[in-house]
Amino acid sequence: MQTPRDNAPIPSGPVETMPHGCLGTAEQRAALLAELERAGVELGTYDRGIVDWLATFDYSVVATLASLIRRAAHHPH
Structure with missing residues (x-):
């Protein structure tokens, strides 16, 4: 399975500004x-x-969604 490249990381903490990066659809999936x-x-x-x-959405949307999933998984209530 492919993972995001170093130049387009998934934020691990709260996202305060729009993430910047560039991944293709397959990499974002x-x-x-x-x-x-x-x-x-x-x-x-x-x-x-x-x-x-x-x-298929912009990287900033996908990165934020992935970050939300990551953070929710690491901090279950």
């Missing part, structure tokens, strides 16, 4: 799937379709 997998989220067919759709 991989980043989202990796964070969901680490969080223990089981995905269905429709879920995967939504991840595919979200991966």
Whole structure:
């Protein structure tokens, strides 16, 4: 599985300003799937379709979503 490149990291803490980076759709999909997998989220067919759709958004949107998933997984309530 591909992971984000060093020049386009997924923020690990609160996002205060728009993240900047550049990843292709496949890399963005991989980043989202990796964070969901680490969080223990089981995905269905429709879920995967939504991840595919979200991966087409700008990097700043995908990076923020991936960051939210990461932070929620590390700080469950």
